[in-house]
Amino acid sequence: MKQSHNAKELGPRLWRSLRQPLIAVAFGLLVGALVILACGQNPIAVYIEMFNKSFFTPYYLFSTLTRATPIIICAMATGMAWRAGYINIGVEGQMVTGTFVATVCALFIPGPPILAGLLAWIAGMIAGALYALLPAVLTWKFQVSMVITSLMLNYVANYITSYFVTYPLKDTAGDGLALQTPEIHELMRLPRLSTTSTFNAGFLIAVAVMIFMVFITTRTVFGYESKMGGFNPSFARYGGTKQVKVMIITMALSGAIASIAGTAEVFGLKYRYADGMLSSTSYAWTGLMAALIADLNPVGMFFVSIFLSGLQIGGSAIQRSLGIPLEIATIIQCCITLFVSVKLIFKVRQKKPVRDDVKEGGAQA
Amino acid sequence: MKHITKVYGSLYANNDVHLTLDKGEILAVVGENGAGKSTLMKILYGLEQPTSGEIYLNGQLQHFRSPHDAINQKIGMVQQHFMLLNPCTVAENIVYGREPRKGLFFDREEAVRVTEALCEKYGLHIDPRRLVGDCPVGLQQRVEILKVLYQDADIIIFDEPSAVLTPQEVNELLRTMRKLAEMGKSLIIITHKLHEVMAVADRVMVMRLGRYIQEMPKAETSIEEMSYLMVGRRIVERQVPPRKPTGTVLDVQDLVLAGSEAKNILDHFSIHVDGGEIVGIAGVSGNGQSELIQCLTGLLQPTSGKVMLKGQDVAGKTVGEIRTAGCACIPEDRYLWGCAAKASLTETAIMAHQRSSKISRKGLLNNKGARDFTQSLLEGYDVRNSGQTQKAGELSGGNIQKLIVAREIEQHSPLLIAAEPTRGVDIGAMEFIHNKLLEKREQGDAVLLISSELTEIMSLSDRIYVIYEGRAVGEFHKADATEEGLGILMMGGKLNEAVS
Amino acid sequence: MSSAYIASIINSTLRSTTPILLAALGSAICSRVGVFNVALEAQMLIGCFFSIAVNYATGSLLLAVGAGILSGALVGLVVALLQVKYKAADMVIGTSLNLLVQGGTTFLLYLLFGLRGVLNDPKLVPLYKINLPVIRDIPFLGRVLENLTILDYICYVVAALLFVWLFKTVSGFHILSVGINKAAAESLGTKATRIQMQMVILSGALCGLGGTALSMGQVTMFTENMTSGRGFIAMAAASLGMSHPLLTIFSSLFFGLCQGIGLALQNVIKSQLTMTLPYVATIVALVLFSRRSARRQA
Structure with a gap:
């Protein structure tokens, strides 16, 4: 009987959780429309073109999903840390480090390619996890702001990998100007899922990561404890949570997932590591936006990531055909995030808790 | 006006x-x-x-x-x-x-x-x-x-x-x-x-x-x-049955917590609490009560001293270990320690129960078990709510406090620390919580009551200690505790001085 | 190491310090009123862009600097509205604005100038370089102060003025009180939220000026995302300087020095590696000084 009650509640609950993001998307598109108008174009025509060339033709839909793969995984990495209250904005650095390590291992580990490839994935995840643990440990031991340290580490990772692909690991065989490593072995590559496009099994990995996230968040004690720690660390500590352990696991998972994002891109799409391939595409930041828009809900992050990826694919299409810069996609997605955050407040405001005549000890203040 | x-x-x-x-x-x-x-x-x-x-x-x-x-x-x-x-x-x-x-x-x-x-x-x-x-x-x-x-x-x-x-x-x-x-x-x-x-x-x-x-x-x-x-009605004087002490549950010996300056926040603090009694700690806020609670529950590491809980020294252990050893705690500030405003009622109710066999097994949550458990708390302690997905921050102070009290009493632990259990709640909730504490005492468990409300301490406690600048400066039995006597000690005075 | 080499390092330290110091002062006044402003990067970058854009369009330095300040303040206004007035989450507002300005400036660069990545044109008017006749001829000092712009001097004046304002005047006392205990300030009739918003907007203006110093200081050009984390380094500088305007000068100089050394070492070590120096130094500095700041908070 309780079950049916829950099922009845599901419809309105779904609507309640979707309402804010949908309104925000509408407002974001409205701002985008104004910008397009300012460029002297017809927003409706542009939007039709954009969505045609991102979702409504099979070829472009595959491009959208291909691009969405790292974004989804980055969103999960971000969500993993943020929901536990750890503001990890270094997903990009963790992804770059992990991916680079995975690529190097794939290139240099001897033995059967499939085994070496597997080891490469694991090595990449370990590297990403360790790189994420660096700011975590600094926060734990020295109370240093994770916001600053994790961001600083992005630049460090980008420059150092850039050094390696520019000098010691540069592919000398191909294009002399391209800063990239040689290609990985053919047997290591992820299979294509479509004959006409680059859509590949990386997307399935993204789906798997999402399912993993759903499992962690709703079915495990760890997920519960980390979530409570994110809501109120004092409450979690008082309830007997081992916070250092939770933080270490959370950040390690976040970094490992981040590394999967880039490794899937290398093993499924590019087959080599090229300088700036993960940073200039803003995968990590788009993933962060998706995580924020979806309020850190794994399934929500999955669909928002695909939507944002579609905006970007559509954005580059209209840049080619209409001359509107593709950053229109960035503008729209940032506006959506801003509107989501503001809308959330209106919601909270209406439901301000009614406290009674609360009396608390003034002496502690 | x-x-x-x-x-x-x-x-x-x-x-x-x-x-x-x-x-x-x-x-x-x-x-x-x-x-x-x-x-x-x-x-x-x-x-x-x-x-x-x-x-x-x-x-x-x-x-x-x-x-x-x-x-x-x-x-x-x-x-x-x-x-x-x-x-x-x-x-x-x-x-x-x-x-x-x-x-x-x-x-x-x-x-x-x-x-x-x-x-x-x-x-x-x-x-x-x-x-x-x-x-x-x-x-x-x-x-x-x-x-x-x-x-x-x-x-x-x-x-x-x-x-x-x-x-x-x-x-x-x-x-x-x-x-x-x-x-x-x-x-x-x-x-x-x-x-x-x-x-x-x-x-x-x-x-x-x-x-x-x-x-x-x-x-x-x-x-x-x-x-x-x-x-709006006559208050009936509470009739409390005499205590039936069962043996020492908590024995705090020479507990010291060093402060940032020369003075100790807790200074050789010693008390003991038996099963079947409520022991009150009276004092002006800021004399070490918060730190005492945090040392006893493992949130702070005491500098030295022993905290014997059922014969086992738990000083310096983690919160989880101390809870397992048999200590539950109604925290003094429910919004800081007791709940998270954004957590659902289910999530609020299972805190510190999350590893019990009803709620989880091998790290995997039993969501149905959690809901049933929460429902039993909500109904058993008369917490008015609009469903378990409601957020803790949306409950009134009295209702969220009742939920926290429920959660801690349902630990069925030999020791319950109740810190400011009725701070800022309405009179109905206050009576309800007081009755629950007395029930706990009737079951032969130990209750340590820490409150800045002298009337609350005096009406519930079997014995009362006064805390002043981190020291236990006096011990009273219910019969000989007077507001004046407690007040003098709370100020750091001495009883015979005041008499002379 | 020759003295000329040292002088040139100090010279480039001073130049690199200016944008960081101005932004760090912006960060400091925000934290003094209890606002965690993460959008410093956005406030700087938009200043970089609009100062150069107006410079290109009008050729007027005054208008260019004004545009830099104004555009920074405008982003500050958005932060003030969303984060202070409507109490949106600081990280969400900060990161989205940082990305929005990053995308927006690239967008405008293409739309207005048809360019991708860089705007560097001989038409752009550089800021006056100050080379005083007497000082120029003093051997070491002359090299140290060579080709500094007016902004490289003004930033220290701004820091001093902020110090006097905050710590010596009545209105400064009220501003500080908002950060110490907002409820107390409000209970005595101080319009705390309004002060917080004003300070955030002022921080936007300071960052905008910092951005101007970046795009019209050592070089006169705009490149995509040219602030590259300086907003966050400025946050670190402000926190090391305990949000005190005068102490912030020293912490900013430290980060300027790291960039100066990084530039100087480029001839010896590959630039990709020297470029990491300011970022690594930021983390190391935060760790080294963490004990002190931890005690201050306690």
């Missing part, structure tokens, strides 16, 4: 309330927690705007949009939570808002002189150069009073002024209030402590559930009549 109504959501905090005040009189506004006294005063002071109603001052209609407007009309307020800048000096705090200037600059020397003159005028002495954060609570309140006097207020509102004071400091405060009234100031004191009303007020106004109930001159009323009006 006429026809004042203030609505929060669907809750009438004030419903058609009237209030008059004459020059030079002390009016006491009394009522239980949640009766709407504070809201009424916030409206008078401009901190809140009334939903409807009018305020007249000397016959003139006023609109207070902010405290600034109220201050301009010579209304001042000594808030329940001190509104002080702790890292600043006493003088800086007092002159705030009307600072002496030298050209563009803030003349801090002049501020000191002004403060000294003010202290002299009203006979309230304090060192103007001292940092407010270093002052004890009684002095901080004096700064608050001086602040209001510096603003030249003719009407001074005191919001629960005695809440954080010892009985002796309260007497001092009451004397100050009488003196101010003699000097022509009009005072409003909001309180639920009726003996203070009898000691100082000229007139009494009673509020209940946001409504104006009645007012009368003090001379024509009694504590019994007021309490009847406040609560």
